[in-house]
Amino acid sequence: MTEPDLTDSDDVPTRKPSRAPWAVAAAAVLVALGLVFWLVAAPGDDDSPGTPDAASADAGFARDMAVHHQQAVELSYIVRDRTDDEDVRRLAYDIAQTQANQRGMLLGWLDLWSLPKTSADGYMAWMKGDGHIGHEAPEEGSLMPGMATTAEMGRLGKVSGKEAEVLYLQLLTDHHMGGVTMARACAEQCEVPQERQLAQSMVEGQQSEMELMADMLKERGSAPR
Template sequence: MTDTSTLEAPLPTASASHDRRPAPGRWALGAAAVVAAIGLVLGAVVALDGDRTTATPAADSADAGFARDMAVHHQQAVEMSFIVRDRTTDENVRRLAYDIAQTQANQRGMLLGWLDLWNLPKTSTDGYMSWMKGGGHHGHQMKDGSLMPGMATNAELDQLRKASGKQAEILYLQLMTDHHMGGASMARGCAQQCDVPQERDLAQGMVDAQQSEMNLMTDMLKERGSAPR
């Protein structure tokens, strides 16, 4: 498992002549996500304390299922982001990876914190995605470490660890685009099915942010002569 204690490790700062940031203000999203996350957690505590009997989700609810599954899904995104930071010197890719790792590690902590607050287990005997209406996996085959839609296989992670430079950048951007597509689908499910307002808000925020990042990664792939898979 990735050691998230390294999240605060600084990245090299690009010079003015080489800093090709894809979108103005893009790198402030991580800090904004932290502030928003604190507000969401405090809001959830107040809401649940105000009416704990009716507000606390059941173990088999969409709220609990999404929190458990997305925590696992996010952890792999953090892992992939730390891998690529060590496999390329491209500062735009490294900044994007840092931002994704910071944001998703923070959100993962929120989701696990909600499960603790609700006194619910962090794993389910029903398996992954069972909370989603209409069938959780939608044809996804769980194999080689790909537990949920969008997740990379163990073989793909090994390939990323062995790649370097432009090859690593392209593979990371493709894998993370797939990862975001799967994660956004899960988040839409929670936005529609979850009962806790704060969790629905977080899920919708994930959809919006990950769609924006997918657009950015498509542009970054095009710059490298490639495209999403």
């Protein structure tokens, strides 16, 4: 199914994105090219790791976070059609754009490493036994801890106005909490420097967004779940 066009001038929030589309695309390309250089130049360097294997934290994080990010994009597409509130629509726009770009980078790395985008071991296997969330069972209808269930996704598509705003902010807060835990694990365990840097930027960015969402929920007489 074709995703809605977030660049439609009638629907996009009035604030312009902080970076022009060509700049965002160029940044993603530069990061990918940097990783290509690292993969080509580093194998002979004893201080540099080789290409990650399918069971590595690098591959596991890239696979799972790509799926995790996709749901955040989907939730953001849904809420922008369920409310007229400019602040919520702007936040949804920013989250959709940021996480779609990061998802592209993660999938691009898997392609560069010639690794599959799914694992027979299931989601979060790379985190099990490390004191993170990998040992926790997700709720029924949810692929990973922190992700919305199928029932919650369906409910968001049916409510509107303030109810949709509150539900979206609560779901995204939970979603970000799971994402931050995953990103912290990669920042500690991943071997590829560029991936560790991306993971750390996710931690910082999503923590900032959680603070913003807590304030937005308070303005609506609610709170994170």
